[in-house]
Amino acid sequence: MRPEILFPFFKPITTLAGVGPRISVLLEKITGAHIVDVLWHLPTSYVDRRFSPTIAEAPDNTVVTLEVTVMKHFPSRNRPAPYKITCFDETGPLELVFFNARGDYLQKQLPEGETRIVSGTVERFNGILQMTHPDRMGTPEERDAIQTVDPVYPLTAGITNKLMGKTARAALEKTIPLPEWLDPAFKDRKKWQDWQDALKTAHAPQEEDDFYADAPARERLAYDELLANQLALALVRRTVRKASGRSIKGDGRLRKQVRDALPFALTGSQEEALKEINDDMGQPLRMLRLLQGDVGSGKTVVALLTALNAIECGMQAVIMAPTEILARQHMETIEPLLEGTGITPVVLTGRDKGKKRTAILDQLEDGSAQLAIGTHALFQEDVGFHNLGLAVIDEQHRFGVHQRLAMAGKGKHVDVLVMTATPIPRTLMLTAYGDMDVSRLLEKPAGRKPVDTRVMSLERLDEVAQGIGRMVSKGARVYWVCPLVEESDKIEVAAAEERFEHLQKLYGDRVGMVHGKMKGTQKDTVMAAFAKGEIDVLVATTVIEVGVNVPEATVMIIEHAERFGLAQLHQLRGRIGRGSAASTCLLLYGAPLSENGQARLKIMRETEDGFVIAEEDLRLRGAGEVLGTRQSGLPEFRLAQLPAHEDLLAVARDDVKLILEKDPDLKSARGEALRVLLYLFEEDASVTYLRSG
Incomplete structure (x- = not known):
């Protein structure tokens, strides 16, 4: 259960002043459904309204805040024509221009003969200074509230910056101090503020430096997010590691038959990867290994030979792909290689229904299907296995951590090999997998031309x-x-x-x-x-x-x-x-x-080197864009910016190691605060591994 202290943060955004049902639908597109999502939506630039010259001194195309006397209103005679208001100070005239204006509203806001503060961008037209649609208007008593720095937020159609700023301020008012989860010595060394103050500072930029990744408030928030990410991964990984496995050492007969049938010799990388995988499977611990190989480097063959190791020991294996096209393609590649081995693979995707599906489920249940190939249809609750020993998950970045574990939960002590053809930069590897064991296929099969x-x-x-x-x-x-x-x-x-x-x-x-x-x-x-x-x-x-x-x-x-x-x-x-x-x-x-x-x-x-390309992609575009993280299952950070915060990621990883060595169940005061941190960043599922682990 989410701790009570966080309840205010997870209230719907409709509980904020000015956010009704219509606005909330638009806001959710850019922030999310809860107050905490608005807090994570940081400004990306600002408008400085502190410059307050006289009318004569105001430079063209500049944001200024002016104190003026309203002289006369000139309402528009027809719809397209602008509504104009002439104003002045001791140095000259200013014309305020409004399109599609409501006259009664403007008469009330800017009464003739009164002094008013107006803020917006000015430019000269026929020698007269003009301000079209001032951003802010108010009385001289409201000057301090107007002559400030306005944060500028990422927006969507239908949401103005004014509304977004108001919503962010309303969300900040709902925050409360939270217990400190940072190591005190590290926090002091960094001269970081408390969490709540850092959040308020990040939403109130005063100068350009406040937007840099190394601005103290942004750095603190980024570290919190990376710490939550690394702690969650470490807990998941520890659970997988702690679960005792079975030593899987086949006699090699099926693998020999398939190797003999291959029309090519395996590359050095494939042989090396198979050795690492077989060593892992031979241990009495559960395997959790990532096989990274560029497009066309021969991962499917490695997956098949790995599956056969389990099948030689009387177990079942599954190979799971993210799409139906890919699952059926694996089937087409694998089926001919298994001719003469006595193994008939089955394929299960979301398309298989009725009697056909029931027949496949029966084969998996009674063990007559030793190798299953399929999509996430293999995850479903009614799918049971006789004796599942190995799950190979292809194009891993399309499946989240918890789906991997769901697959592993389909049997007793299931070994897991995850594969990706998307070369992942080392920095992102750490955010997606923690310190997972990795094998890399670095060569292309013989005969491939550039x-x-x-x-x-x-x-x-x-x-x-x-x-x-x-x-x-x-x-x-x-x-x-x-x-x-x-x-x-x-x-x-x-x-x-x-x-x-x-x-x-x-x-x-x-x-x-x-x-x-x-x-x-x-x-x-x-x-x-x-x-x-x-x-x-x-x-x-x-x-x-x-x-x-x-x-x-x-x-x-x-x-x-x-x-x-x-x-x-x-x-x-x-x-x-x-x-x-x-x-x-x-x-x-x-x-x-x-x-x-x-x-x-x-x-x-x-x-054509995928690893060079991946590192360059991260450098050029940042992690949010690489691999299109939205559909990729890689964590999508709201506050951390990779690679700019790469050094913080390394610190967070080391911090987590120390935390779990000293306080494995997170029972100390800092441990309890870290539990709050996990829930704050919605790593709820990983907290369950504390209890179950």
Whole structure:
């Protein structure tokens, strides 16, 4: 249960003054549903209203706060015309300009003959100083409240900065002091404020330095968030580690059969990874290992040989993928390799219903299905196993920590191997996995050719569309990826449909399309047609990013490549270059390209090393963007900024080690405060590991 001291923080935002049902829907989009979410929504810049010159001294295009006498109102005669009010001070005139104004409101706010304070941006028009729609207006008694520094917040349509600021102030008023969870000596050394004061300071910037990652208030809050993250991971990991495992050491007969059937020798990295995994499985502790391998580095074979180790010991194994396309593709890769071994793998996805599903569940329950491949459908409560020994979770970053554990809970002492083709920078590795054991596949299988990557302007799109005809006539198969549209899936699908129609006019029914809004069966049908060569050009949204395998595809065209993150571009490029033919990737960009966009596309041209790309992506875009954390299961930090706070992450990790050595059950005064911290950052699930562990 959440501690009572935190109840005020988790009240709905509708309990704040001025936030009704309509506003709350808009606010939730940018903050979240609770008061604590508003607290984490920090300003990103500010407007300084402290400059108060005379009218004559006010520079153009500057925010100023002026004391003026209101002279006369000139209401607009028709709707489009502005409502004007002339004012003056001892140095000259000022004109206030309002569009779509309510005259009665302005007469009340700015009565003729009275002195008023107005604040806003001024500019000269025909030699007269003008202020259009002042941001603030008030009496001379209200000067101190007006002549301040206004924080500027990230906004969404329908939410003004004024409303956001008012909501943030209302949320801050609801805060109460919390017990100190920081090590006192460390806090003193850093000269950090208490948590509540740091929060108030971060919401009240006074100068540019207050927005830097190393501003003391922001640094303190970032450290709190990283400490909660590292503590939660350590508790989960300790639970997994503490659970005794079973020593799994197969006799190697099935693995030998499969190795003999492989049309290639394993790479040095694959052999090394298998040795590390087998050593782990042989221990009487539960395995929790991450296998990181770039696109096409041969993770599926490692997963299969690992699964066979468990099956040789009379256990069952599952291989879990994030999408149906990928699960069925694993099945297609694995099934032929198991011929003659007596093992018939089963596949279970959300699409399997009725009698078919019941039959598969029965096979898992009685142990006759030794290897299951599937999606998160394998997690569901009614899925039981006879004797599950190993869970392999592919594209790990699509599943959260707790889903990993749910899979491990499907059997007794289940070993877990998680795999990702997304090279994750070391900093993010620590936030997502703590100090998990890692194996890396660094080589590409023999015979893979480098992909020729070129960068071109979108203005040459028609030329590219015509050019793919020549490539197709030589037997090439082409992926055409449509631009990423953040705001809406609908627009993304519309973009794909438009490109599909354009290419269909040129190449008829040799063009197919897949996007996220299609039914699984439809997607599979189109993908199968592309794999068989019944269609030559596949127009797609990013659904093809993960794991689709068509060795004959040798051309990848990505529209508006500047909208994609490096990790995503790398994943997409990894869909080609899987066969022996030379492959080409065209990155089409929309002008003008930002400096950041140029740097990203340059890196794509220069290297195919996923780990180099991942580190560069983190440096250029920060962690919030890398891997598109929103859909990735990687923690999405609200206060910490990586890599800027990388050093704090290392400190937090070391701090957690010491805490759990001295106070494993978090029973001391600091331990109790740390429990509050976990709940504050909604790491509720990890607190249960304290009790259960």
